[in-house]
Amino acid sequence: KAGVTQTPRYLIKTRGQQVTLSCSPISGHRSVSWYQQTPGQGLQFLFEYFSETQRNKGNFPGRFSGRQFSNSRSEMNVSTLELGDSALYLCASSLAPANEQYFGPGTRLTVT
Amino acid sequence: AQKVTQAQTEISVVEKEDVTLDCVYETRDTTYYLFWYKQPPSGELVFLIRRNSFDEQNEISGRYSWNFQKSTSSFNFTITASQVVDSAVYFCALSESSTGANSKLTFGKGITLSVRP
Numbered sequence: 001k002a003g004v005t006q007t008p009r010y011l012i013k014t015r016g017q018q019v020t021l022s023c024s025p026i027s028g029h030r031s032v033s034w035y036q037q038t039p040g041q042g043l044q045f046l047f048e049y050f051s052e053t054q055r056n057k058g059n060f061p062g063r064f065s066g067r068q069f070s071n072s073r074s075e076m077n078v079s080t081l082e083l084g085d086s087a088l089y090l091c092a093s094s095l096a097p098a099n100e101q102y103f104g105p106g107t108r109l110t111v112t
Numbered sequence: 113a114q115k116v117t118q119a120q121t122e123i124s125v126v127e128k129e130d131v132t133l134d135c136v137y138e139t140r141d142t143t144y145y146l147f148w149y150k151q152p153p154s155g156e157l158v159f160l161i162r163r164n165s166f167d168e169q170n171e172i173s174g175r176y177s178w179n180f181q182k183s184t185s186s187f188n189f190t191i192t193a194s195q196v197v198d199s200a201v202y203f204c205a206l207s208e209s210s211t212g213a214n215s216k217l218t219f220g221k222g223i224t225l226s227v228r229p
Contacts, residue, residue: 033215043203043219056216090157097215098145098207103157 002027004093004104012110018079021107025072025093032074033101034066037088046089049074050097078109086111114139116206118220125194126228133189133223135204141165146180146187147205147217157203163187194227201225 005024013019025032033056034046048056049068066076072093078085088108092101115138125131137146148160161171163180171178175192191198201224205217 031215033217035217042221043205043217045216045218048215050215056214058216088155092157092215092217094215098209099215100147100159100162101215101217102159103149105154105156 004091004102006089006091006104006107008107009105010108010110012112013081014112015081015083017081018077019081019109020075020077021089021091021109023074023076023091023093023104025074025091026102029093029095029102030072031094031097031099031101032068032072033092033094034074034076035090035092036060037090037106038086043090046076048097055097081111083111085109114141114144114206114208114218116204116218116220118204118223120223121221122224122226124226124228127196128193129227130190130192131194131225131227133191133202133204133225135187135189135220137185137187137204137206139185139206139208141208143209145207145209147207148178148187148189149203149205149219150200151203151222152200160189191225194225196227196229199225199227 031050033048045058047066068074088106090106092103094101117136144165150158179188201222203222204220
């Protein structure tokens with residue numbers, strides 16, 4: 001069974017731009033969560049989606065948004081990028097909320 | 113508020129040594145889940161184990177074992193006869209579920225384990 005896939009793997013953007021990251025969960029998994037990983041803050045929860053509905057949101061500004069499609073694929077969007085948004089963005093999928101989450105390889109975003 | 117503390121930041125051992133990674137958690141919920149993940153240099157988080165708050169049985173999987181003690185709010189992870197391939201960052205995480213099924217994981221800062229040949 002294929003794992004969680006994330007595209008693109010690497011991204012370089014300029015301050016003020018916006019970016020969209022994509023995540024395809026493991027086949028059959030309906031829950032998708034997003035996390036941001038930085039050296040300073042560690043791993044922080046961004047959002048959780050299940051059946052196309054956002055069930056949970058972390059403590060991030062409104063510039064961070066996401067959505068889930070009917071096939072469980074998910075996207076997250078960051079608008080008006082700031083230097084501090086440079087991070088590894090990880091997507092995780094699970095069969096349902098609270099089940100074990102399986103992570104993708106991440107998207108490394110660099111904001112210059 | 114939920115919190116996970118991994119007091120050890122870096123551990124270095126010689127191959128074949130046993131090593132224990134500590135994890136202490138805080139939660140007000142009575143229903144919660146605890147996890148361990150491994151992040152090798154490649155960057156991808158690898159799921160190792162999930163335990164719920166009602167199951168305090170220790171678990172052993174090959175060279176890995178976990179000790180869950182609610183009395184001390186700890187969920188420690190031991191690697192027996194460590195190998196170089198065990199070198200990675202190990203994260204302990206917590207999710208609360210009293211208010212309903214919840215995927216939000218709160219992670220500790222991670223422990224960098226280096227196993228020298």
